Amino acid sequence: MTSSTKPDRVLAGFRKSIDNIDAALIHMLAERFRITQAVGEYKAKVTLPPADPAREQEQIARLRRLAEESELDPEFSEKFLRFIIDEVIRHHEQAASR
Numbered sequence: 001m002t003s004s005t006k007p008d009r010v011l012a013g014f015r016k017s018i019d020n021i022d023a024a025l026i027h028m029l030a031e032r033f034r035i036t037q038a039v040g041e042y043k044a045k046v047t048l049p050p051a052d053p054a055r056e057q058e059q060i061a062r063l064r065r066l067a068e069e070s071e072l073d074p075e076f077s078e079k080f081l082r083f084i085i086d087e088v089i090r091h092h093e094q095a096a097s098r
């Protein structure tokens with residue numbers, strides 16, 4: 001039997017765990033964007049700027065420390081958070097222009 005037809009139970013077990021982790025990531029991201037939407041609406045109401053670079057620097061420094069402790073690449077962790085924050089800021093800019 002070739003590798004393409006034989007079910008690989010070991011790989012399937014790993015992939016089940018990956019699928020669970022991916023689902024948890026999506027749920028956590030959905031919750032994060034739910035709360036940042038509320039922040040964006042609040043900022044628009046009280047006319048605060050969409051971005052807060054000082055707060056972002058604190059978050060990035062903290063995340064890099066956590067990444068190092070967890071043996072995760074701090075550069076990757078910073079890029080990942082930057083990507084999410086940039087999308088949040090885009091939402092906040094949209095909320096401010098409504």
Ligand SMILES: C=C(O[C@@H]1C=C(C(=O)O)C=C[C@H]1O)C(=O)O
Binds near residue numbers: 036051053055088
């Ligand atoms: C959510 C906020 O707005 C922006 C988005 C941030 C984020 O996604 O964590 C952090 C700072 C701000 O640039 C905030 O000010 O707390």
